[in-house]
Amino acid sequence: MVSRLTLVVSHEAENQIEVSLRHAFELLEPKLRPPFSLAIPKPDKYLELNRAILYGVFCEPHFAKTHMKHLHAIVCDGYAFFVKLLVEIIHHLYPKLVGSVKNQLIWVTKEMIDVFAVGFDGLLVSLLRQIIGGDISDGNLWLCFELVNIFLDKWHCILEEEPLVLSSALYTYLRLLADHCRPLNNEKLETLKQLEIDLCVKILREEFHLCLKIGRDIIRLLQDLVHVVEFRAIWKDLVLNPSQFKVSEFADISQIYCMKTSSRYFLLRVTPEMECHLRFLLTHVKLGHQKRHQLWFARKFLNGPNRETLIVDLVRFICCAHHPPNEIIQSDIVPRWAVIGWLLTSCRKSYVEANAKLALFYDWLFFNGSLDNIMNIEPAMLLMVHSIPKYIDMTHTLLEFLLLLVDNYDMEHKDIIIKGVSSAFQVLICKGVIHSYDVLASCPVLSPLLKEGIGRLLLPENYEGEPWINGNSLAACRGKAV
Structure with a gap:
């Protein structure tokens, strides 16, 4: 069968993740149309129904809201398995996903944040990892744009439920800004660059205690951006006026030097x-x-x-x-x-x-x-x-x-x-x-x-x-x- 999720060449074998989603959809398609059964599915049937619904969300965008209502009605694990499926798809298939599926992936990610799904922080991290440094192609900049908007638009939800993921966003976008601020007079970068600056400044100014979670490498990244007006002001406060960040235990930049950076941050910039x-x-x-x-x-x-x-x-x-x-x-x-x-x-x-x-x-x-x-x-x-x-x-x-x-x-x-x-x-x-x-x-x-x-x-x-x-x-x- 022709793939509906990925772009594949003739000699490549079908990915088993995609195969399992499609088979579940074909098997359960009659049950994916209203009216939905009110019976509680058995555990194995529940997992298959999750796969079928996800495939429907990807391949039937016009029915996506209906599929999500179905998922909301039957969910019994805090969406943990559904999010796990999304992370697997991003990890193994993202570069090959067709454009319409990538659009649906961003849409369903927002849905998972709205319902505080178990593991939505890992879902965001998996998407951040797919942004390629130094790549200003349309597809890569699209993903940068979509994710920075998610972090800005869903700020309160993320801060309430999984605030630490904001440190991952900060590390990623500080690193990306070093690339995005270098080209001059690049119109397609200007709007994105300002959104990225706005997000990073917001995290640094409002939630500096989360920034400290990154450790010493945050200094390395900030030093690459001192030519940007907004970050020059932040750097000045870091060195001369640390009380501006309203973190009682932070009094001098040398304290950050002494904090090692977890390997999870370095993984963010390697796909x-x-x-x-x-x-x-x-x-x-x-x-x-x-x-x-x-x-x-x-x-x-x-x-x-x-x-x-x-x-x-x-x-x-x-x-x-x-x-x-x-x-x-x-x-x-x-x-x-x-x-x-x-x-x-x-x-x-x-x-x-x-x-x-x-x-x-x-x-x-x-x-x-x-x-x-x-x-x-x-x-x-x-x-x-x-x-x-x-x-x-x-x-x-x-x-x-x-x-x-x-x-x-x-x-x-x-x-x-x-x-x-x-x-x-x-x-x-x-x-x-x-x-x-x-x-x-x-x-x-x-x-x-x-x-x-x-x-x-x-x-x-x-x-x-x-x-x-x-x-x-x-x-x-x-x-x-x-």
Whole structure:
């Protein structure tokens, strides 16, 4: 049978999710017309009826309101199964859905918010993940527009029932605005851009306690938008007048630096399809055999005039959301540092390269061994070490960037940054990622200025507390596995 939900080519097999929905609809179609039965369906029949109703909503837009009334009449699980079906469709089928079905998907999402359906926050997150960074095609901008309007129009419902999802919306749209504010005189972006700014400012000004849930990466995103008037004002208050945000426990920007960002936020900017291919590359492909996989990935996801900005999100995802087990780390599977090295060399624009390096080193700047995960900082260290001596320019440029960050990122809180980077080196040595910082400081092909910078950074007087670079601590720490 010809698909009514998705665009498929002749050689592709039908998706089983779509097949199950269609079969349920064909089986129960007579029962989907008024008058509806008042009998309470058995559990298995209830699930089939949910599938049939959803297929009807998608394929019979003119009967969609009738189908929803039917669902409201028979629902007995708070719409949990119905929402679960929607999330599965978005996760597995969204890029292939026909336009009319995407329209119905947005309509039914609004319906689920209105009835406070169980799991509607996850439904919104699944839709946010389908927005592709750096993509200004009509279809992608349409989804941006529809979702930003949902968050603005359904503000009170969302705030009352699932307020935390607003932090996911903020993270997503701050990141998108960095792309949308860059092109000049692009008429099709102007209305959308203002809506996105309005939503982000509303969340930041009215619900700042939710913004803090994001952690330190909210600062990284805001700094990319200081050229926008509305965000310049917010940044000024963050630095000089934190009481404006009316959160009693927030008194200084350094408190945000100390809050790590949950991996769920990094997943927001990587589509499920991208995630699937990246995880396959990092768990099944052997080192030395990754080139064709990388070329395919680049053609599929990075081939576009503005798609390069995705590299920043991919680097952050690999560092903070993909942590392979020891059996993978100790195998011949392509390591994370190698994929990140490839991504960095794929940067053609200087500002993208700088943002990608910041994404790589961001957790170094505020690293706390008792709070942060060593896996977040390991790729940068291994990339620098493994680039010696064959790709020494990579080691040079990364070390130089790290030292520039230490000196210039935030002069008012330089002590925190020095302590963070020093702590990062300490943990990397203690866990055996490197045996000693001498692997860099004593490297004969490394610039003397960079060696001096490393040594100066690691001097005990540069941070508070007992010095960790001493014979006893190094001897005790050497040789430990990650």
